[in-house]
Amino acid sequence: MNDLVEQLLNGNRRALARLLTAVENEAANRGEVLAALFPHTGRAWVIGVTGAPGTGKSTLVTALTKAYRAQGKTVAVLAVDPTSPFSGGAILGDRIRMRELSGDTGVFIRSMATRGSLGGLSRATRSAIRVMDAAGFDIILVETVGAGQSEVDIALAAKTTLVVDAPGLGDDVQAIKAGILEIADVLVVNKADRPGAKNTVRSLKTMLELGHPGSRSQVVAHHGQLLRVESNGVGNKDEVEAMWLPPIVETVASEGKGIGELIEAIDRHRHYLANDAALINLERQQIEIELYDRLREALMTRLLQKIPGNVFADVIGRIQAREIDPESAVMAVLAKVPDVS
């Protein structure tokens, strides 16, 4: 395993593929691997790309990859599909779409489908990003379908999050789900060649302006949870001005249009984070949330080992029979476990 880590750090692509498989499958030695790699992480600019199905995320990722390659930057792509238990469907489509990138040693593409729980997928995503980061890529593009928890997860692993919308997906406002605007650093209206694109831009603008300036909500980490904090609108002027207002960029990904502007917007966000010490803050928040996540998981695993299996069946039956309420049941279960109650 140490050999593989050494090879990965030296740019060996076979070692990269094998280590990705090890962390994705939550292999027994993955802890060791990630610990060895961790000091070499934190250098890549991780860009999350999320949005409703079919908005053109994969096409956009392909176009961005080509543009970054033209700048001489190396790019790793991670396509995460939380909606499909199979690595067919969407991911197969991605493969075909991204085929034009193959043969370039400065590009590495990897797909990941759901395995087990959503929590398992977000842990595997974080780990895969770290392996790619340690491998020395300048840019890591992570595509995930905006489905429930996954888009929040992507914002927790990315430095810049792109939220992609497109016209023709039914109600423009509903195409961008509630809560997703808060995670967007840059809003992309793709398929700008389609009718209705201006409407999509306009409604996104309205949604953004409703929340700005002063009353814009901010997402902050608190005890491992993401909280939305409404600012009171009387904050000092500098603070309001210093806030990042997500720009809206129109693209036609399939023709490479608007990609230069999109890369500029990403660069501006990167500079904003770097100049304002906001990057340190962002990383702290992400670390805090990850730590709580992992702690919760580790404690739960230990706890479940200490509780005899039949206790659960028994308690579920008693709750269903209305003999005990769920909260009291939790207390009763914990009371049976030494060192916890």
Ligand SMILES: Nc1nc2c(ncn2[C@@H]2O[C@H](COP(=O)(O)OP(=O)(O)OP(=O)(O)O)[C@@H](O)[C@H]2O)c(=O)[nH]1
């Ligand atoms: N007209 C037009 N079509 C586009 C554009 N970008 C992508 N498409 C097409 O839209 C379809 C979906 O594109 P994808 O890139 O697979 O979209 P996606 O968001 O990755 O889709 P999922 O991964 O399934 O959620 C494909 O047929 C693309 O060729 C665009 O800018 N204009």
Ligand SMILES: [Mg+2]
């Ligand atoms: Mg896709």
